[in-house]
Each structure stands twice: as structure tokens, then as C-alpha cells.
Amino acid sequence: MDIWLTVFGPTTHGETARQVAAGIRRAGANGLIFFTSLYHGYRLIQRRYPDKAIYSLEADRVFYRPDPTAYRESSVKPERSLDAADTDCVADLSRACRAEGIAFSALVPMCAGERVVQARPDLAVTNLYGSQDRLFMCYNNPDVRAYRRAMVRDIVGRYDVDALMLDKIPQTMLEQHAFSGMFDPPLRTVGSFCFCRHCRAEARKRGLDLSEVQARAREIADRSVRMPPHIVAALGDQLLGDTEIPLLMLEEPLIRRMLEFRFETAIDFTREIGKVARTARPKIVFQAAFVPPTHIGHDMTSPRAWLTVLTPAGKWRLKPAGHSTKPAIIRPRLERACMIRNSLPRCSIG
Numbered sequence: 001m002d003i004w005l006t007v008f009g010p011t012t013h014g015e016t017a018r019q020v021a022a023g024i025r026r027a028g029a030n031g032l033i034f035f036t037s038l039y040h041g042y043r044l045i046q047r048r049y050p051d052k053a054i055y056s057l058e059a060d061r062v063f064y065r066p067d068p069t070a071y072r073e074s075s076v077k078p079e080r081s082l083d084a085a086d087t088d089c090v091a092d093l094s095r096a097c098r099a100e101g102i103a104f105s106a107l108v109p110m111c112a113g114e115r116v117v118q119a120r121p122d123l124a125v126t127n128l129y130g131s132q133d134r135l136f137m138c139y140n141n142p143d144v145r146a147y148r149r150a151m152v153r154d155i156v157g158r159y160d161v162d163a164l165m166l167d168k169i170p171q172t173m174l175e176q177h178a179f180s181g182m183f184d185p186p187l188r189t190v191g192s193f194c195f196c197r198h199c200r201a202e203a204r205k206r207g208l209d210l211s212e213v214q215a216r217a218r219e220i221a222d223r224s225v226r227m228p229p230h231i232v233a234a235l236g237d238q239l240l241g242d243t244e245i246p247l248l249m250l251e252e253p254l255i256r257r258m259l260e261f262r263f264e265t266a267i268d269f270t271r272e273i274g275k276v277a278r279t280a281r282p283k284i285v286f287q288a289a290f291v292p293p294t295h296i297g298h299d300m301t302s303p304r305a306w307l308t309v310l311t312p313a314g315k316w317r318l319k320p321a322g323h324s325t326k327p328a329i330i331r332p333r334l335e336r337a338c339m340i341r342n343s344l345p346r347c348s349i350g
């Protein structure tokens with residue numbers, strides 16, 4: 001059995017890379033997933049390190065020494081960590097893991113990047129109201145793709161990594177709890193859609209009119225926004241998306257098609273990144289963290305469980321198929337919702 005532990009950048013204060021690798025072995029794990037950068041400045045309580053017990057992560061600063069030539073064709077350039085300015089964590093830890101017999105996976109956030117997207121709002125997800133997101137970038141934006149391709153080429157081409165984790169590839173990216181109340185699942189779903197010009201052009205090629213989707217998304221969002229917030233809050237524990245989103249997809253074929261479009265283009269994006277990584281390191285293992293529209297999705301306020309697709313044989317297994325078979329991740333939930341729908345009173349909101 002493979003047991004992977006994660007390290008969020010330079011958060012093993014005072015320990016050498018060898019000590020970290022030995023500690024992973026002693027803990028009974030056989031793999032390390034290392035965050036080569038963090039997309040959000042999470043605050044951590046680090047009980048293991050009393051002298052750094054409260055530590056805020058740097059956002060979008062890389063914990064390795066980037067090769068500038070790799071980013072020549074990217075309009076976004078990586079910036080190094082200030083906290084670990086003289087340390088190449090990827091070099092040190094990948095070497096130490098190799099010596100210890102621990103697999104090393106480099107995690108690269110794909111679509112989330114708080115500092116990058118605020119400096120470059122043209123890369124951002126543009127929501128149904130025309131507002132640009134301050135955390136998520138659009139994976140259909142060619143500049144986002146060029147930046148992440150360059151980053152993967154730089155890391156996989158120069159460091160001895162066994163695996164690559166592509167993190168934060170969202171179908172939905174909104175958190176459950178916003179500053180002024182909860183997003184209920186339909187609002188969280190339609191509020192996550194991107195209507196930027198790149199998405200519009202790509203959707204048009206695939207026979208989907210995003211203006212039509214936007215108009216319908218607005219009607220669905222309006223129903224949610226009209227709901228008194230204390231009602232949504234009172235039902236908060238139940239509004240996880242498991243039942244609401246499959247029902248929404250049954251009732252709203254256009255929304256289902258939009259989710260499929262997002263999943264298809266996410267697969268195209270990951271395939272593009274995979275090709276770059278495989279060219280540099282043919283036997284690399286891929287791990288990709290997708291964010292479906294249910295309660296296991298991303299929450300900006302804290303890291304949460306994700307849905308990972310793994311290719312242990314080094315082959316990229318995701319394949320877009322006909323409409324009837326995709327998205328494969330959502331399908332079991334849809335079937336479950338059908339069963340629930342047959343046995344319970346209707347419980348969707350709005």
C-alpha cells in the first residue's frame with residue numbers, strides 16, 4: 001500500500017532534508033507529496049515546531065530555484081520564496097527521498113494562484129456577473145496554460161521526481177462559507193463557471209453557447225440569492241451538494257452540459273501538461289486533483305479532501321467520451337441521486 005504524506009513548502013523548520021525523509025519512513029509512509037508553491041497564504045498551527053507554532057505560508061512563491069530560460073515563452077514568471085530564499089527544497093528533498101527509498105511527488109497548483117491572479121486579472125475566472133476571481137485562474141486561458149507548462153517542464157526536467165501532482169483543477173471553485181454567508185450548492189456551482197472570452201471561444205467550437213448558459217445560470221443564481229441567509233445557514237449541514245447537484249443536473253440539461261464542457265476542457269488541459277511531463281520523464285506517475293461540484297470540493301478557507309485521479313503505470317488514462325459516459329466522476333453520484341429521488345420527497349432548494 002502506498003501512503004503519501006505532504007509537506008507544504010518550507011514548513012519543516014530546523015530539520016534537514018535527510019531528517020525529513022527519515023521521519024517519513026519512520027511514520028510508515030513511502031511517499032512524499034511536496035507543494036512546490038502554495039496558492040493561498042494558509043495559516044498553520046505547527047505543534048511539531050514550538051518555535052514556529054504559528055506560521056503563515058507565502059502565496060505563489062516557489063520553493064525551488066527556477067530556471068529563467070524555461071519561462072521564456074510565458075508572460076508569467078515565477079518568484080522565489082523569501083522565507084527559503086537560499087534553499088532549493090525540491091532539489092534537497094527529492095535527493096533525500098531517493099536515498100531513503102521514499103517516492104517523491106512534486107505538487108504544482110494548476111488553476112489557483114492568489115498573488116498571480118491579483119496581479120494579472122486577465123488570467124482570472126470571470127464569473128456570471130463579469131467579476132474576476134481573486135484566487136482562481138481559467139484553465140482555458142492560453143497564458144495560464146503556458147505558465148504551468150513551463151513550470152512543469154522546469155521541475156520535471158531538472159529534478160529527480162517520481163510523480164507529478166496537478167493540483168486545483170476545478171469544475172467548481174467557490175467555497176461553502178463566504179464572508180457574508182453560505183453559498184448553497186446551486187449558487188456555488190453556477191457561480192463557479194467561467195465566461196471569459198477564451199471559454200466562450202472554446203465552448204463555441206464544441207457547440208455550446210455560453211451566453212445562453214450565462215442567462216440560465218443567472219436565473220438559478222437569482223433564486224439562491226433571494227433565499228433568506230438565515231434559512232440557508234440553518235440548513236447548512238445538509239447543503240453539501242451530494243443531492244442538490246445531481247438533481248440540478250437532472251432538471252437543468254444546459255447546466256449539466258456546461259459541467260461536461262468544463263470537465264472536457266480540464267482533461268484537455270491536464271493532457272497538455274501530461275505531454276510536457278512525459279517528454280521530460282517518460283515513466284513519471286501522474287496525480288491530478290479535480291474538484292467536482294459536491295462537498296468534497298475546494299474550500300478557500302481550509303485545505304479539504306480532493307478527488308484524485310492517479311496513473312500508476314505512467315499512462316494518462318483520462319479520456320473524453322460521448323456525452324452518455326461523462327463526466328465519469330459525477331455519474332455515480334447522479335445514479336445515487338436518482339435512487340434518492342425515487343425514495344425521498346424532493347428536497348432541492350430554490
Ligand SMILES: [Zn+2]
Pocket residue numbers: 125126138139140141194195196197198199200
Ligand atoms: Zn475562462
